[in-house]
Amino acid sequence: xxxxxxxxxxxxxxxxxxxxxxxxxxxxxxxxxxxxxxxxxxxxxxxxxxxxxxxxxxxxxxxxxxxxxxxxxxxxxxxxxxxxxxxxxxxxxxxxxxxxxxxxxxxxxxxxxxxxxxxxxxxxxxxxxxxxxxxxxxxxxxxxxxxxxxxxxxxxxxxxxxxxxxxxxxxxxxxxxxxxxxxxxxx
Numbered sequence: 001x002x003x004x005x006x007x008x009x010x011x012x013x014x015x016x017x018x019x020x021x022x023x024x025x026x027x028x029x030x031x032x033x034x035x036x037x038x039x040x041x042x043x044x045x046x047x048x049x050x051x052x053x054x055x056x057x058x059x060x061x062x063x064x065x066x067x068x069x070x071x072x073x074x075x076x077x078x079x080x081x082x083x084x085x086x087x088x089x090x091x092x093x094x095x096x097x098x099x100x101x102x103x104x105x106x107x108x109x110x111x112x113x114x115x116x117x118x119x120x121x122x123x124x125x126x127x128x129x130x131x132x133x134x135x136x137x138x139x140x141x142x143x144x145x146x147x148x149x150x151x152x153x154x155x156x157x158x159x160x161x162x163x164x165x166x167x168x169x170x171x172x173x174x175x176x177x178x179x180x181x182x183x184x185x186x187x
Contacts (some may be wrong), residue, residue, distance in 0.1 A: 001020065006182055009186045027152060027160070027161070028078065029086060030159070030160055030161035031146075031161050033161070034145065034146055034161045034163055036088075036163065037086045037088050037163060038086070038143070038145060040086075040088065041086050041143065041163070041165070042057060042143065042173075045141075046059055046141075046143065052129070054125075054126075054129060054147075054148060054171075055144075055145040055148060056126055056130055056136050056142065056143070056144060056145075056146065056148055057141075057142070057143035057144075058130055058140060058141075058142060059140060059141040059142075059143075060138060060139075061139045061140055061141055061167070062073050062134035062136040062137075062138060062139035063138060064134070064136055064138035064170070065137055066135060066136065066137070067135050069135060069136065069173065070132070070135075071118055071132045071134065071135075071173055072118065072132070072175070073118055073119030073132075073174065074117065074119060074120075074176030075117070075171070075174060075175050075176050076116070076117050076118075076173075076174040077111055077114060077115070077116060077118060077131055077170060077171075077173050077174075078113035078114070078115045078140075078170075078171040078172040078173075078178075079101070079102045079114050079115075079131070079168050079169060079170055079171060080100075080102070080114070080168070080169040080171060081083070081099075081100055081101055081114060081166050081167060081168045081169070082097055082099075082102065082113065083097070083098050083099045083100060083164055083165070083166045083169050084096065084097055084098065084102035084164070084165045084166075084167075085098060085158065085159075085162055085164065085165075086147055086162075086163055086164075086165060094165055094174055096157065097158070098156075098157040098158055098164075101113060101114050113170075113171045113172070117130060118131060123166075124144070124148065124149045124150065125147075125149075126142065126145075126148030126149055126164070127142075127146035127150045127166075128167070129148065130142040130144070130166075131168070134168070134170045135170065136170055136171070136172060136173050137144075137170065138169075139167070139168070139169045139170075140167075140168055140170075140171050141165065141166070141167055141183045142165070142166040142168060143163065143164070143165050144163060144164045144165075144166070145163050146161045146163055147164070148166075149163075149164050150162070155170050
């Protein structure tokens with residue numbers, strides 16, 4: 001009798017463990033959905049483009065005139081950008097615009113570029129990586145997996161585990177070793 005009870009308990013324990021492991025957590029479902037959306041988006045819009053080791057996808061849309069002037073940590077950059085979620089309602093597309101420089105207009109009514117110091121930790125990791133692949137005047141599309149953006153942290157307008165798509169124009173680079181010229185007074 002004890003053997004039958006122990007066998008039954010063992011069977012219930014195995015069945016319960018199997019059932020529990022089949023139920024995905026909400027976080028796991030969101031991560032799976034992220035992978036699915038990212039794969040569909042890349043297949044549709046970035047065929048042939050391989051991700052960087054970090055998972056970043058970088059696509060040049062308009063080349064720069066000067067491709068010898070690389071961006072380094074400590075440089076200050078000015079960019080125009082728009083950021084989108086990936087939407088998979090009917091077919092995979094750029095979904096909701098969640099942010100962009102179109103939201104920042106100065107006193108003269110012109111759009112202000114977004115300015116940040118590369119590597120200072122003031123932007124998401126994907127931005128610090130992607131902008132270092134750019135050159136002044138270039139326009140590019142960046143596709144970031146959530147681990148290079150906000151991961152499990154929901155942001156205003158951005159659900160947890162959301163891959164993000166950015167269209168970025170690099171307007172200006174100020175190198176950290178830049179020293180303004182000294183203007184001498186002439187007499």
